[in-house]
Amino acid sequence: MLAIVGTIPDSTFPLVSGDVALENDRLRSGDYSFPLERGTAALIAAAIKTLDVFHKPRPFVYLVGDIGRGDGSRRLYEYFTRSVGATDFSAMTLHYLMPDVDWCNRIVFALEDMAVRPVLIADAGAMYMAKMSGNAPLFDVFTPDAGELAFLADEDAPHPFYTRGFILHEENLVPDLIQRAYAHDNAARYLLVKGERDYIASKDGIIEIVSEPLVPALEPIGGTGDVLTGILSGLVETGLEISKAAALAARANRFAGLLAQPTPATQAGAIIEQIPQVLDLLVNSPEKLAMEAITNRANTL
Amino acid sequence: MPLFGVSRKKVKKAPSSPNADRGILVFENTSEVIRAETILRQSGWAIRVMGPPPEIRTGCDLVIEFPLIEKLHILRRLEEARVKPLQVLPVSGPLLKPVDLFHIKDFGKHLMVRAANMKLTVDKETLMIVNISGGGCPDVPYLASSMIGKHLAAAPSPREIGHTLCGYALQLAYEEAKKRCSL
Numbered sequence: 295m296l297a298i299v300g301t302i303p304d305s306t307f308p309l310v311s312g313d314v315a316l317e318n319d320r321l322r323s324g325d326y327s328f329p330l331e332r333g334t335a336a337l338i339a340a341a342i343k344t345l346d347v348f349h350k351p352r353p354f355v356y357l358v359g360d361i362g363r364g365d366g367s368r369r370l371y372e373y374f375t376r377s378v379g380a381t382d383f384s385a386m387t388l389h390y391l392m393p394d395v396d397w398c399n400r401i402v403f404a405l406e407d408m409a410v411r412p413v414l415i416a417d418a419g420a421m422y423m424a425k426m427s428g429n430a431p432l433f434d435v436f437t438p439d440a441g442e443l444a445f446l447a448d449e450d451a452p453h454p455f456y457t458r459g460f461i462l463h464e465e466n467l468v469p470d471l472i473q474r475a476y477a478h479d480n481a482a483r484y485l486l487v488k489g490e491r492d493y494i495a496s497k498d499g500i501i502e503i504v505s506e507p508l509v510p511a512l513e514p515i516g517g518t519g520d521v522l523t524g525i526l527s528g529l530v531e532t533g534l535e536i537s538k539a540a541a542l543a544a545r546a547n548r549f550a551g552l553l554a555q556p557t558p559a560t561q562a563g564a565i566i567e568q569i570p571q572v573l574d575l576l577v578n579s580p581e582k583l584a585m586e587a588i589t590n591r592a593n594t595l
Numbered sequence: 596m597p598l599f600g601v602s603r604k605k606v607k608k609a610p611s612s613p614n615a616d617r618g619i620l621v622f623e624n625t626s627e628v629i630r631a632e633t634i635l636r637q638s639g640w641a642i643r644v645m646g647p648p649p650e651i652r653t654g655c656d657l658v659i660e661f662p663l664i665e666k667l668h669i670l671r672r673l674e675e676a677r678v679k680p681l682q683v684l685p686v687s688g689p690l691l692k693p694v695d696l697f698h699i700k701d702f703g704k705h706l707m708v709r710a711a712n713m714k715l716t717v718d719k720e721t722l723m724i725v726n727i728s729g730g731g732c733p734d735v736p737y738l739a740s741s742m743i744g745k746h747l748a749a750a751p752s753p754r755e756i757g758h759t760l761c762g763y764a765l766q767l768a769y770e771e772a773k774k775r776c777s778l
Contacts, residue, residue: 301733303739333733333739334736361734362732362733362757362761363734364624364758366733390732390733391733392733392759395652395653418735419732419733420731421731422732426652442731452656453760454711454731454760455760455763455764456691456693513700513707513714514702514714514725516726516729516739557705558705558725558726559718559725560726561726561743
């Protein structure tokens with residue numbers, strides 16, 4: 295089973311661990327219902343849509359309210375590190391959490407108590423603290439954008455906010471930044487670098503570049519990265535090899551974006567809705583035919 | 596003859612360290628840093644928000660660099676405002692400088708401003724904030740839900756309701772967007 299660990303932007307939201315369900319445009323875990331437009335909620339919704347396509351169980355979630363003070367994250371860390379050792383999750387995605395080096399080390403220790411180590415995916419604050427604490431190589435996938443990749447490539451930066459000026463956040467420098475991140479042990483086993491072109495890479499180099507379709511309006515939309523990580527998490531849980539899951543996730547996210555006919559004002563929920571039909575086509579048809587079918591469908595909207 | 600009219604006798608020797616006269620104020624969290632920064636800037640002090648030295652770094656943090664000679668005065672002002680630093684330390688090495696480059700992308704009807712890892716997008720006609728993206732700290736979804744759909748001039752600023760470095764970066768993008776939209 296896939297586990298997702300993150301926060302909800304509501305200081306009154308309690309610590310919740312359990313199953314999660316999608317109900318129209320909201321998520322529900324236990325007695326608590328919350329919107330899915332952005333952050334960890336968008337990731338969960340995208341993962342559910344993906345897992346449903348493959349008839350796989352829905353994820354288990356560890357959630358807490360945190361509006362940036364870090365108090366919720368710390369409560370979650372405490373609970374998670376106490377309880378995770380007895381679980382048997384096959385994949386685990388750590389997401390919007392307050393970066394904290396000390397707690398990241400404790401999480402890594404706690405995961406060692408599991409009988410079988412899950413595939414570990416980190417994005418957002420969890421990726422920041424994995425790099426800061428020197429634990430990046432213990433993770434299986436990071437999903438940075440170009441700016442976050444520059445932070446991974448800068449061995450001295452403790453946060454993307456401090457990336458040194460000579461390490462530019464430019465898309466055309468991505469291959470060099472990937473190399474630099476691996477040279478300093480600041481990358482996970484695989485990187486899925488999201489941007490105008492999505493790069494799938496490992497320490498041995500770039501494995502695949504996904505660049506079609508290019509939908510420029512997706513860049514300003516908050517949550518598109520969360521949706522991508524959600525699709526990736528779901529695909530990894532199906533047992534797909536990680537680099538193949540990353541490439542398929544990148545493709546599915548782009549086509550879902552295309553079908554949503556976005557403007558820079560579109561919200562992520564509109565993209566999440568498109569995931570089932572896009573994945574169905576990409577998985578069940580030869581790739582070229584699937585792409586033609588999705589493009590034609592988008593053109594008729 | 597003096598070069599450019601400056602007598603050699605008047606040229607001061609550089610201090611042994613460029614930071615020798617600077618100290619740092621360390622706070623419990625980024626929200627307090629942001630509050631202290633606002634108070635000290637309003638009071639006219641030459642301060643800078645910087646990255647902490649490695650020995651006191653915990654994760655998502657900022658410190659305030661200040662003129663050490665003003666220490667007592669500054670501490671008194673902060674105490675009055677009930678924003679007391681956890682530690683006051685002299686600067687012993689180079690501090691990390693925040694990213695200060697902005698990237699602007701014009702989508703026609705919309706303008707996107709990126710500062711560090713945060714992006715804010717505005718409808719150029721209505722000046723409504725239509726999207727916020729990027730970042731990884733837990734106040735990003737909170738800031739997005741509080742600011743999206745509001746007018747650039749009426750939205751709560753990340754400085755007021757944000758708590759982290761991502762919130763601080765979004766404040767820079769927000770200020771730049773207001774400047775570019777002539778607000």
